[in-house]
Amino acid sequence: MKKVLVLGGSRYFGRGVAERLRDAGMDVTVLNRGSTPAPSGVAHLIADRDDEAGLKAALGSRSFDVVLDQVCYTPVQAEIARRVLRTDRYVMTSTIEVYDQVRTETPMTESLVTPANVDLELSEYEYGEGKRQAEAVFAAGDTPFVSVRVAHVLGGEDFTGRLRHYVERLDAGDAVDIHADPRPSTFIHAREIADFLTWTTLADFTGPVNAGSHGELSVLDLAAAISTEPGFRVVERDASPFSFDRYAVLDTSRATGLGFSFSTTTDWLGEAVEELRKA
Numbered sequence: 092m093k094k095v096l097v098l099g100g101s102r103y104f105g106r107g108v109a110e111r112l113r114d115a116g117m118d119v120t121v122l123n124r125g126s127t128p129a130p131s132g133v134a135h136l137i138a139d140r141d142d143e144a145g146l147k148a149a150l151g152s153r154s155f156d157v158v159l160d161q162v163c164y165t166p167v168q169a170e171i172a173r174r175v176l177r178t179d180r181y182v183m184t185s186t187i188e189v190y191d192q193v194r195t196e197t198p199m200t201e202s203l204v205t206p207a208n209v210d211l212e213l214s215e216y217e218y219g220e221g222k223r224q225a226e227a228v229f230a231a232g233d234t235p236f237v238s239v240r241v242a243h244v245l246g247g248e249d250f251t252g253r254l255r256h257y258v259e260r261l262d263a264g265d266a267v268d269i270h271a272d273p274r275p276s277t278f279i280h281a282r283e284i285a286d287f288l289t290w291t292t293l294a295d296f297t298g299p300v301n302a303g304s305h306g307e308l309s310v311l312d313l314a315a316a317i318s319t320e321p322g323f324r325v326v327e328r329d330a331s332p333f334s335f336d337r338y339a340v341l342d343t344s345r346a347t348g349l350g351f352s353f354s355t356t357t358d359w360l361g362e363a364v365e366e367l368r369k370a
Contacts, residue, residue: 094118094154095292096178098140099161101127103248105184107285108159109133112292122149123162143171150175157182159292165221166211169228178234182292185226185238187277187303187341188219198342201240201299206230226299235297239288242303242341243333246363247281253332258367260331261317266324269334273310276339277303280359287351296349301341306356310334316357317364 100109121129125137138149154177206227
């Protein structure tokens, strides 16, 4: 039985991972700030990860076989975690946005962003940059490290409201704001990323790994899948979420080569849309 610490793990697919690890017989502890209860059947520690002294006090002498970090956004948070957490393996939930500076016309491989091409002297922690720097901090340590670069997550109890934005606008007959030439990206269902993170937590590989369903989608493809009318309207102006002005598709061949089988986006997109309409 592995001892697993989940940082975050109280909502959305992070909660799903904690529940899956529990159901697999792992000794699971969730650590968060206490605003949301942990899933039943797991231990719960309350601390602010930005408060190093408080984090040390909450953890005491505990050590873990694996840490799954759902909520690391900056190199400062990564440094604190490296100093405080005792673990044999560290898994960080990262993002497709680590590739936001990449310009390519082919699916993006993990080698396009490595610690060697991350500038740790930058102090502006926009989402993609913060994740890049956090990955680099962990990769420089002695603990075996995995960064899961997650595609855009849809479905489930999505608190971001991004897919709902499209469903509500298109159902009302409103236009969707897009770039002049919207490019495709990669998506994944909340269930599938919870499955993938669980699988990764229990595995033993290291390094960055992309995670996303097969089948690239542009914002126009997404709108066409949602709209109940064939002639939905688009406007070229400040773009909606998921409208991209660059090719932003993940190459997931490393994950599939390691043994994980991803679904295809069209397998679940209709279900995710209907769930929102019924909510």
